[in-house]
Amino acid sequence: MSSIVGNTHVLRANLPGTREEDCYSWNYESIDEIKTELAAQEYLQSLIRRHRFDIDTLVEVPPGVESLAWLYEHMRQICVELGYYLSTLHGECTELGCSVMRASETTYYCAGHGRPRPCSAMGYSVHTLDYAVRQLGSAASFPDRRHVLDSEIKHFQSMARRLYRVFAHAYFHHREVFERQEATTGLYARFVRLARKYELTPESLIIVPELPTTI
Ligand SMILES: [Zn+2]
Numbered sequence: 001m002s003s004i005v006g007n008t009h010v011l012r013a014n015l016p017g018t019r020e021e022d023c024y025s026w027n028y029e030s031i032d033e034i035k036t037e038l039a040a041q042e043y044l045q046s047l048i049r050r051h052r053f054d055i056d057t058l059v060e061v062p063p064g065v066e067s068l069a070w071l072y073e074h075m076r077q078i079c080v081e082l083g084y085y086l087s088t089l090h091g092e093c094t095e096l097g098c099s100v101m102r103a104s105e106t107t108y109y110c111a112g113h114g115r116p117r118p119c120s121a122m123g124y125s126v127h128t129l130d131y132a133v134r135q136l137g138s139a140a141s142f143p144d145r146r147h148v149l150d151s152e153i154k155h156f157q158s159m160a161r162r163l164y165r166v167f168a169h170a171y172f173h174h175r176e177v178f179e180r181q182e183a184t185t186g187l188y189a190r191f192v193r194l195a196r197k198y199e200l201t202p203e204s205l206i207i208v209p210e211l212p213t214t215i
Pocket residue numbers: 092093094097098121122169173174
C-alpha cells in the first residue's frame with residue numbers, strides 16, 4: 001500500500017529481501033491514513049514502534065475508535081508481545097525450579113484444563129496466554145472487535161487477572177528477566193496502566209510495587 005503524506009510519497013510494502021524484523025516498519029501519523037479493516041490494529045502497532053515507552057500516548061483512544069475497541073486492540077497486542085516475553089522467560093523458569101505457579105507467596109491454579117489444577121509456572125503462563133488468545137479470537141466472546149460491548153468487559157477482566165500473575169511471577173521469582181524485559185519492552189507498565197484505566201483488576205491484586213516506569 002502507498003500513500004501521499006504532504007508532498008512525500010511513502011511506500012508501505014515489504015519489498016523482497018526485507019529482513020523479518022524490518023517488516024511492516026512503516027508509520028502512520030494518523031489513523032485516518034489507514035483504510036483497511038484492521039486500521040486500529042495497524043495504528044496501534046505503528047504507535048508502539050515510535051512511542052513504546054510513552055504510555056500516555058499509547059493508551060489515549062484515537063479519534064474514530066471506540067474506547068473498548070482500543071482496549072481490545074491493546075489486549076491482542078499484549079498477547080503477541082507476551083509470547084516473545086515467555087520465550088525469554090523460558091530459559092530461567094523451568095519445570096523443576098518453578099513446579100507450581102506462584103507470585104510472591106500465593107499459589108495459583110491453572111484454569112487451562114477444564115477443571116483448575118496446579119501447573120508449573122511456565123505451563124500456567126503458556127496455558128493462560130493460549131486461553132486469552134482464544135477468548136480474543138472467539139466470535140462468541142467478541143462478535144465485533146470494532147464495537148465491544150460493556151457486557152463483554154468481563155472477558156477482559158478474567159484474562160487480565162490471570163495474565164497479571166505471569167508478570168507477577170516474573171517479578172517475584174525472576175527479577176533480572178523482568179527488569180531486562182521491562183527496560184526493553186515496557187510491556188508490564190503498559191499492561192498495568194490499561195488494567196487500571198479500564199478497572200480490569202482490583203487494586204488489591206496489583207502486587208508488583210510501583211516501578212519507575214509504572215508510576
Ligand atoms: Zn518461574
